[in-house]
Amino acid sequence: QVQLQESGPGLVKPSQTLSLTCTVSGGSISSGSYYWSWIRQQPGKGLEWIGYIYYSGSTYYNPSLKTRVTISVDTSKNQFSLKLSSVTAADTAVYYCAREATANIAFDIWGQGTMVTVS
Amino acid sequence: QSALTQPPSASGSPGQSVTISCTGTSSDVGGYNYVSWYQQHPGKAPKLMIYEVSKRPSGVPDRFAGSKSGNTASLTVSGLQAEDEADYYCSSYAGSNNFVFGTGTKVTVL
Numbered sequence: 001q002v003q004l005q006e007s008g009p010g011l012v013k014p015s016q017t018l019s020l021t022c023t024v025s026g027g028s029i030s031s032g033s034y035y036w037s038w039i040r041q042q043p044g045k046g047l048e049w050i051g052y053i054y055y056s057g058s059t060y061y062n063p064s065l066k067t068r069v070t071i072s073v074d075t076s077k078n079q080f081s082l083k084l085s086s087v088t089a090a091d092t093a094v095y096y097c098a099r100e101a102t103a104n105i106a107f108d109i110w111g112q113g114t115m116v117t118v119s
Numbered sequence: 120q121s122a123l124t125q126p127p128s129a130s131g132s133p134g135q136s137v138t139i140s141c142t143g144t145s146s147d148v149g150g151y152n153y154v155s156w157y158q159q160h161p162g163k164a165p166k167l168m169i170y171e172v173s174k175r176p177s178g179v180p181d182r183f184a185g186s187k188s189g190n191t192a193s194l195t196v197s198g199l200q201a202e203d204e205a206d207y208y209c210s211s212y213a214g215s216n217n218f219v220f221g222t223g224t225k226v227t228v229l
Binding site for chain 1: 151157164165167170176216218222
């Protein structure tokens with residue numbers, strides 16, 4: 001059973017870079033059937049897709065965040081990571097990593113989420 | 120890209136049905152049969168309930184049904200149960216490896 005777990009600092013200062021890692025267990029990140037995604041949810045708000053990465057390293061980002069986002073993958077560690085630069089209070093959110101199945105274009109497995117506060 | 124539009128709230132008594140709409144544009148909901156729905160209980164991660172407009176993942180009760188007409192998708196929950204009380208979000212593929220989520224609907228079981 002595939003599981004995802006986010007990790008990283010819970011507090012980031014304004015203008016700095018937010019860095020999170022998602023560890024995949026119970027399956028290989030190198031499976032060609034999935035994209036590995038980051039999604040966030042600001043307090044009391046809806047979900048926002050940040051971007052995703054294929055195991056080969058191909059990345060796709062939300063146009064509204066593209067200039068500040070970098071997603072990378074480390075297949076040897078079965079992990080993928082998010083970096084969001086020049087953060088402000090508006091980036092305070094719960095950040096989820098999720099698996100997107102290429103066969104049905106849906107986010108079928110989610111991590112539990114990690115709260116990041118910019119202050 | 121703008122968020123898909125959902126009603127802020129919906130409610131029904133146990134055993135009744137509730138339908139949630141999700142309105143987008145021809146560039147997202149109307150352009151692709153890749154609408155999915157997620158259930159989120161307070162403090163929990165979202166859970167996939169419907170994908171490809173109307174398909175249910177294994178383990179999701181058949182009380183949950185999805186449909187689409189034009190630029191609007193819908194989720195119907197029949198036979199409402201107490202555990203169905205949650206926030207529900209739609210999502211749509213928006214082309215060029217881009218996704219958009221809905222504004223969310225809080226479902227209350229009266």
